[in-house]
Amino acid sequence: xxxxxxxxxxxxxxxTVALRDHVLAKITEVYGGYGYQRIETPALxxxxxxRGGQGGENQKLIYEVLRRGLEPTVPAGTPLADxxxxxxxxxxxxxxxxxxxxxxxxxxxxFRSFQFGPVWRAERPARGRYRQFNxxxxxxxxEPSVLAEVELIExxxxxxAAAGVEGTTVRVxxxxxxxxxxxxxxxxxxxxxxxxxxxxxLDKIGWEGVRAELAERAGLAAAAIERIAEMxxxxxxxxxxxxxxxxxxxxxxxxxxxxxDLSTLAGGLPExxxxxxxxxxxxxxxxxxxxxxEVTHPASGGSVAGGGRYDxxxxxxxxxxxxxxxxxxxxxxxxxxxxxxxxxxxxAVLYESDTPARxxxxxxxxxxxxxxxxxxxxxSGKFGAQLSRLEExxxxxxxxxxxxxxxxxxxxxxGDKSP
Amino acid sequence: xxxxxxxxxxxxxxxTVALRDHVLAKITEVYGGYGYQRIETPALxxxxxxRGGQGGENQKLIYEVLRRGLEPTVPAGTPLADxxxxxxxxxxxxxxxxxxxxxxxxxxxxFRSFQFGPVWRAERPARGRYRQFNxxxxxxxxEPSVLAEVELIExxxxxxAAAGVEGTTVRVxxxxxxxxxxxxxxxxxxxxxxxxxxxxxLDKIGWEGVRAELAERAGLAAAAIERIAEMxxxxxxxxxxxxxxxxxxxxxxxxxxxxxDLSTLAGGLPExxxxxxxxxxxxxxxxxxxxxxEVTHPASGGSVAGGGRYDxxxxxxxxxxxxxxxxxxxxxxxxxxxxxxxxxxxxAVLYESDTPARxxxxxxxxxxxxxxxxxxxxxSGKFGAQLSRLEExxxxxxxxxxxxxxxxxxxxxxGDKSP
Numbered sequence: 047x048x049x050x051x052x053x054x055x056x057x058x059x060x061x062t063v064a065l066r067d068h069v070l071a072k073i074t075e076v077y078g079g080y081g082y083q084r085i086e087t088p089a090l091x092x093x094x095x096x097r098g099g100q101g102g103e104n105q106k107l108i109y110e111v112l113r114r115g116l117e118p119t120v121p122a123g124t125p126l127a128d129x130x131x132x133x134x135x136x137x138x139x140x141x142x143x144x145x146x147x148x149x150x151x152x153x154x155x156x157f158r159s160f161q162f163g164p165v166w167r168a169e170r171p172a173r174g175r176y177r178q179f180n181x182x183x184x185x186x187x188x189e190p191s192v193l194a195e196v197e198l199i200e201x202x203x204x205x206x207a208a209a210g211v212e213g214t215t216v217r218v219x220x221x222x223x224x225x226x227x228x229x230x231x232x233x234x235x236x237x238x239x240x241x242x243x244x245x246x247x248l249d250k251i252g253w254e255g256v257r258a259e260l261a262e263r264a265g266l267a268a269a270a271i272e273r274i275a276e277m278x279x280x281x282x283x284x285x286x287x288x289x290x291x292x293x294x295x296x297x298x299x300x301x302x303x304x305x306x307d308l309s310t311l312a313g314g315l316p317e318x319x320x321x322x323x324x325x326x327x328x329x330x331x332x333x334x335x336x337x338x339x340e341v342t343h344p345a346s347g348g349s350v351a352g353g354g355r356y357d358x359x360x361x362x363x364x365x366x367x368x369x370x371x372x373x374x375x376x377x378x379x380x381x382x383x384x385x386x387x388x389x390x391x392x393x394a395v396l397y398e399s400d401t402p403a404r405x406x407x408x409x410x411x412x413x414x415x416x417x418x419x420x421x422x423x424x425x426s427g428k429f430g431a432q433l434s435r436l437e438e439x440x441x442x443x444x445x446x447x448x449x450x451x452x453x454x455x456x457x458x459x460x461g462d463k464s465p
Numbered sequence: 466x467x468x469x470x471x472x473x474x475x476x477x478x479x480x481t482v483a484l485r486d487h488v489l490a491k492i493t494e495v496y497g498g499y500g501y502q503r504i505e506t507p508a509l510x511x512x513x514x515x516r517g518g519q520g521g522e523n524q525k526l527i528y529e530v531l532r533r534g535l536e537p538t539v540p541a542g543t544p545l546a547d548x549x550x551x552x553x554x555x556x557x558x559x560x561x562x563x564x565x566x567x568x569x570x571x572x573x574x575x576f577r578s579f580q581f582g583p584v585w586r587a588e589r590p591a592r593g594r595y596r597q598f599n600x601x602x603x604x605x606x607x608e609p610s611v612l613a614e615v616e617l618i619e620x621x622x623x624x625x626a627a628a629g630v631e632g633t634t635v636r637v638x639x640x641x642x643x644x645x646x647x648x649x650x651x652x653x654x655x656x657x658x659x660x661x662x663x664x665x666x667l668d669k670i671g672w673e674g675v676r677a678e679l680a681e682r683a684g685l686a687a688a689a690i691e692r693i694a695e696m697x698x699x700x701x702x703x704x705x706x707x708x709x710x711x712x713x714x715x716x717x718x719x720x721x722x723x724x725x726d727l728s729t730l731a732g733g734l735p736e737x738x739x740x741x742x743x744x745x746x747x748x749x750x751x752x753x754x755x756x757x758x759e760v761t762h763p764a765s766g767g768s769v770a771g772g773g774r775y776d777x778x779x780x781x782x783x784x785x786x787x788x789x790x791x792x793x794x795x796x797x798x799x800x801x802x803x804x805x806x807x808x809x810x811x812x813a814v815l816y817e818s819d820t821p822a823r824x825x826x827x828x829x830x831x832x833x834x835x836x837x838x839x840x841x842x843x844x845s846g847k848f849g850a851q852l853s854r855l856e857e858x859x860x861x862x863x864x865x866x867x868x869x870x871x872x873x874x875x876x877x878x879x880g881d882k883s884p
Contacts, residue, residue: 047782048511049782051564052551055509056507057506058506059568059572060502060503060572063502063504067503079836080839081811083483086477087477088475088476089508089585089597090528090597091471110531112531116545117545118545120544122541123538126537129531130531132471134508144468147468148468148470149476149478155842156843158840177509178507191843193825197841200826200830313822316826392500403610403612403733404733406612411619411735414498417498421577423574424610439572441573
């Protein structure tokens, strides 16, 4: 029988889980200090909710669950969709929006949510990409001002640093800025979605690729494309002190709020958070309405965290809009960056097959009383070879109980080559 | 739009998650001391593995997942089963057996596994019963002797006590004992499965109900039923000192190992673990092969933990048997028993709509530097009413930032009625 986990999923072995738990504990501690409270939503959601959540490409990757109680043979002409009533969540933001709508009477205002949990996407498996992976999100619901954005950036930068991811840069943009650029370029409004999707690829395909795609796939006129390229390249790498003036000059149709929100961000972030305005930052999801952000790290190709304001997503569930802003740490990516678990200290109580069980258990118990990690292990094979295996398995010392003695031998360190 | 979670599932609010995390942290600490290492397996498993896992009734409750890439209309005569390739796991034992088979070369011998995670069963929803719930299991794989059983009972009793569940009793029996009783009664071997399932209901339907069902559904002769009832009632409530003698007298065909394993258990368990032999204990799953156990608590109707030895389950995946023994804490049940989360301490930084954001953030930051939980909250409505809400939401104190002052006001306790 094939023993591998289902295609695109993976088993997590003890050392991997230990590292993940360590990283999560650090993040949890920081977010807790900011007052984010952990919630959980079910893995399964009604399928129509998942399909109506503006999840973009992710909605095509939903694992769909069969209704219960169906007949063993499907009647002729049945649409596949009729057989399905539930799906596995593909992110934590759509469920959060539903959760907030359902439970807001019991929640603080504003509500600071922390979520950590698995999501599922039926993507083509690839190196480092899994069909089940964990997301790690904080969100503020009910706070309309940019104070939410600044706090999210501050908290996430602190959480990444606590987890050991240092030297990060926060790239910031604003969906309202992108719309103003599009408007000023003269590109027709119906082409904006495609325009933003294309712009999002600048990192990968460069200006040449972006220009070609804007002409061919978004149908933009050459003049509009040039105006867009000019505005965006002119605003790259700006000094924070000159940023708002330059933005106002380059994009005079820009809303005042975009500028004042950027000023508040600049003045509100603590020293030590390195950030820059990135006029080419787009982010994929359709639901963003204001500032958007990504965190980059020199050792990682993509971003290690990302988020933004989405003031109209909760309204799709609740009927009335609720201001909302969130930041998601790429948990799997930072675990890969960090790579090694904290050291473990563990004692093996080696016993012979005829050592009385009560002796083994009592010795283990007394060693454990000091708060140590202690496990009985039966003697087998050559002594030296077994000690090597114990070391390999993460034991750091051992005691050897001989059959003829009720006393534990002296505790000895593993890896200590003295006799 | 309906905002409730999918039928039979639930949202977990912050106070509930805080309690669950607290209980889990206590259990994790105890199990860590015994050397159990946490692993994770994917939620989705190939459907044929789930169906071949001796999961008993649970196999009928599997959430089945549609293959990807199917046509939108199902061709006539398609068996429903052809549309499915994955399912959500219904327990953590079947995935553990697969995991051990796949990864044993990288695992310590014996391997002490700790698992905590969600499982899914499409059961009829009822009070306190959910379609997604968490299991909390420890297992020892690769240890053939009863030392495994004793350690599991010791560790689980300690974990329950650390979580706050005190006054528990461990009920112990052995599948080999039940087989010997069945054999000695003269019941034909093909009726034993039904016999054990019926006996498992003794708590609920009493001897009268058991007798009737054994006659009607298991087809046992009256004499066999009487012999079974006599053996079992004669062995109930025995003093531990007399246990092995009485067992040997009542069931002389009993294997010597069953008696010596019980003696080892009696001698090996630490003081403070209250246990008793329960000749009517059966447990539902088909895969048990040796000792079985359940933990009861006076405040809970059912058991709060259960487990046993299953030496032949891993072999179904691996081809060769691996001795294995596990204990599962009824996590949802003990969380219900405990009921309240540990107290939270949190400071609200109350600010007016025209307080500068940088002031709000800086005050929050300086209060947070002492390791405290601090969140900005915008002033709104009547002051006294807002303070009451803050208290309700779990804030314990506040500072009030007036718009005209860059200084934080004095910190005041919530619930303190002095002006």
